[in-house]
Amino acid sequence: MTNVQEEETHDLGTLILKNLGFPLVPQFQPTHLCFKFKYEWLGGVMTKKKHLAVGAALATGSLLGYSGYLRPISAFANSTCEVGSATPVADLQNCISNAAAGDTVTFADDVQDFTISAEFTIDKSLIIDGAVGSSRIEIDAQENSRVFSSTEDLALRNIKLTGGYNSYVLGTPTSAYGGAVRTSKNLELDNVAISESRADKGGAASASDITVRGDSEFRFNRASYGGALSSSSVSVYGTQDSPVIFSGNRADIEGGAIYSVGENADAEIYIANAVFESHTGKIRGGAIYIEGDATIRRTDFS
Secondary structure (H helix, E strand, O other): OOOHHHHOOOOOOOEEEOOOOOEEOOOOOOOOOEEEEEEEEOOOOOOHHHHHHHHHHHHHOOOOOOHHHEEEEEEEEEOEEEEOOOOHHHHHHHHHHHOOOOOEEEEOOOOOOEEOOOOEEEOOOEEEEOEEOOEEEEEEOOOOOOOEEEOOOEEEEEEEEEOOEOOOEOOEHHHHEOOOEEEOOEEEEEEEEEEOOEEEEOOOEEOOEEEEEOOOEEEOOEEEEOOOEEOOEEEEEOOOOOOEEEEOOEEEEEOOOEEEEOOOOOEEEEEEEEEEEOOEEOOEOOOEEEEEEEEEEEEEEO
């Protein structure tokens, strides 16, 4: 049998288990071209918990006894598309349109903050990394539209979004969600700042599942439900030195910062190392409204 550990020598590995059929992307920041690997699991029944453990083992380069249960099937390259400074709006649209699922969109170091007049529509899983040198690019929708609307998993990193606006259209349910960002699947926000955006649900962002990491912040967003975030599952992972900031967000009905209600099951919230300040939930949930389970640790409310 091929030694999988020797095969896993690239910047980023993606584990796809044949009998589950869904990918797991280890949390790496690739600097150049990276590769996805497809593996077949040979060890019998694969649970989601075990799947995550194997993925973590691959990500750290140590298979921890799993090598006898994995067989490489194929490998294929992921590409990176860079947005230039001359025409950033057109470049970003071209990168999104021409990308394959799992690709990464980056920005050249000399790209300046820019405005848009219409949202970017995404129909495949993407990573958009707005790092420009040591700072973050800012995209201003000028209250014309959302910034990003996706039907697939979306990861945003090192980016600032402002001025997102999405008005609810009667009879069009998806129009209710996400002032700056909306996806019908999973949304990852890492070192992301969203401000002054509005929608009916999730003034800053709305998704099926939202994970927030890094120096992320949500300021002065507004919605009827969930001034900042609306999702049936919200996970917030700040650190004690750099907590995730929710400030000045407002809900006209419920959940000044976060609104979490499950459609077919109880909602879930996990928050560690965050700050909630100066929120308004006009009817219920000044900071958070949830119908389900909440775990909140090392978090300040004021």
